Amino acid sequence: MTGSQLFVLLRRYSSILPRVWLAIALCAMTVSPPVQVAVFVRAESAVPVAEAPKDVGQLRDLQRQVAELIEKLKPCIVAVRIGNTQGSGVIVTEDGYALTAGHVVGEPHQSCELIFADGKRVKGETLGRYQDADAGLIKITEAGPWPHAEMGVSRELPEGAWVAALGHPLGYISGRPPVARLGRVLRNRDTFIRTDCPLVGGDSGGPLVDLTGKVVGIHSRIAGPTTMNYHVPVDVFRSNWDRLAKGEVWQDVIPGRDSEEVKRVVAGVISPEVRACVVMVRCNGRDTVLGTVVGPDGWILTKASELKPPITCKLSDDRELPAEIVGIHEEHDLAMLKVDARHLPAIPWAPSVDCQPGYWMISVGFRQDVPLALGIVGAPARRIPPQPGILGVTLEDTEGGPRITRVMEQSAAAAAGIEEGDIVLEVDGTPTPKTTDVIEAIRRHRPGDTVKLKLRRGEQTLEITVTLKPLDTPSQRRREMQNRSDVGLSRRADGFPRVIQHDGVVPPQFCGGPVVDIDGRVIGINIARAGRTETYIIPADTLLGLMYDLMSGKLRPASEATPESN
Template sequence: MKENPCMRTFQNKLFFTLVTCLAWSVATLAKEVEDTKAWEKEVPENKQDLLAIQTKLQSVLTKAKEAVVAVQSGGGAGSGVIVSKDGLVLTAGHISGRPGRSVKIVLPDGRRVDAVTLGGSEISDSGMCRIKEEGEWPFSPMAEKGKSQVGDWCFALGHPGGFFEKRGMVMRIGRVIHKRHATLRTDCRLLGGDSGGPLFNLDGEVIGIHSRIAMTDDANFHAPIESYHEHWDLFKEGQMISRRDLQKGGFLGVGTEETEEGLKILDLVKESAADKGGILEADVIIAIDGEPIDSQEELFIVVGSREPDDEVVIDLRRGKKELTITLKLGKRPE
């Protein structure tokens, strides 16, 4: 039978179309895999990785900015983020202060609305407010507990220096460099006025709230979102977690300073657990019971969460040597 030339032409076109579609699908899949892996790599390997991270950030930034606010109280100002459609605002504990205070929330378009402060924690520096005006507010979702990990890319939003409508909020990108129960550290650069603002992952979820600037401006502290999950109902009810709650616990008896070396011992309380246990001035605390200690906050929490007479194992750096000391915690002096 003689072959139909029209049929041959159709078959050739069909084959070409199928090959083209297959090649496009493979290329698209490879591109998606490459992009997905870009922000999961320890270090971006090339320009394409950086562009993939940039594209991912741009895809969530616009929506994230809609929920970021300024918090004004008296002569002070900070930042915050709306996390529920009925107007719950997360901020830093030192911004919200005691429960029941009246504050102003400044929305991205410059509109000001009344709010009242709710509960918070002096330990993690977490705070909460509620917008009084009824309505459905734009909000950002909170990440689940444990989702953020060391090495994750993140971005910070806030109003450094206060709210300026023409300038708008400021965005900085970085990575999570340290995470513990009550503290999270990143290399996102923060300035005064950023306190209380949100830290986002690249899925547009809130993973922390800006707390304070460290010794270097590229290592900053945030209250992890876990501290809000853990005490959500208590905060909404206007309850506070104070340092007094931990002052009833164990007592080490050291004065410390956060340095680039770590948490350095400046002085010792005479006859305290630290003094009796062999800790010396200028020692650097590395860990307690295997839990790394990088800040005064972490030391306070770890020691205060234990009881007087509890035995702890402390890893120290003394000069160029590392050593381990086991001692019993004391009781805080009256």
């Protein structure tokens, strides 16, 4: 089949082949393929690149290599902003040529902004775009020299090789460096490379690198499953360098880790003691979420927002016992359960473990011989801000108090019967003399929370209960569409004071279980599946600081004091 014939087939079946084009940008090239001294020196890989590791020692070597290349590549990777388009890119020459995806570049000779990992911003210009290959080029217009990575040879990349994907998923976030993900080459063709490094919108244009730190591809697009991530081979940039550097735009055609074998290698890292600490939490007779035994007398830690009594816990010895909610820590979305059991194995926390980007994270399942999921730390521990609940009104200050000037269609306010002209007197019993008081009172709540408003409508005083809704804008809907995961997302996936992000694909119903590193040390528990590229861990040192309050009973929810039994 020729390239043209394949293109016709792709167009014919495009309506039934869901493809989400990512968005990013950065390209690199000069008038001829650059000849330069690279940042990286080729080192012999400890892992045969086309084979799965055979033992934990090889995985440990792989971990070291990945952590080192992430640190070295960080200065070369940029976020790209071109108007409303956001993407990623990688600088590949000292004078500032950067590779990116063609759909990030858009049109040639546009002004753009490039943001480095340390927050530095520089100006650039878009150059050429090879549309069907989705290859694009950008040039920094400010004086260099610039940190840069070496371009590898993609045709020499064997299927099965370990590779790392770096970029800015869902766009640049201040204080977050380029996020790393690890996977293997599933397919390598002249026109595309397919990997299981999970990507999402915003990653487009970021680099795919081999274990020597050389750029072998540029992120292009994704399909539904997290194993279908496509990259432009770097050889496409090499062979079309002159045209891209001249700003040409042209078309022809483009087609388009978590294996059991690898999981079996790391299975021995998980000790029998840790396996025995994992329980299945069941609500209304259904498997709902995992839990972790944290005390020998029946103390079990799990994810709070998934719980709905009656609750039972199925232990590793197959006993299923009724569970009581003893405490809920809303901010961390943690719940402490208590079952009537003695002499249970308690999880051995390792609170001082350093979890750097690139380090292995192994998620432990319930009564499984192999790990639930395998991934790497993608970004350092950080706060995840909460998504605020939205009332859906505009306000103005008046002598009588904050007056509602507009009620948005299909908003929480509209559903509750709030009308234009209403004066907001109180929110949850607290007086609100200014519009800022109303805003601050609402901002403390999340989507789905209820708030009580006291309103004045003409001569009447009304009390109305409102259930807040999430933000609903075209850009937010687009972001959510791009961030969909084939395994689903957690009901609560934000508002955490401190979490570690990793790329292991952990379904929401398997959060709550422990996570260990390559040495088998328990570094925390999975708390949320947050997106296509990310799962969050609450680290052990944070968990240990919360144990007393959760066990003491002072965080016990009044309505959940004892298990329900209907």
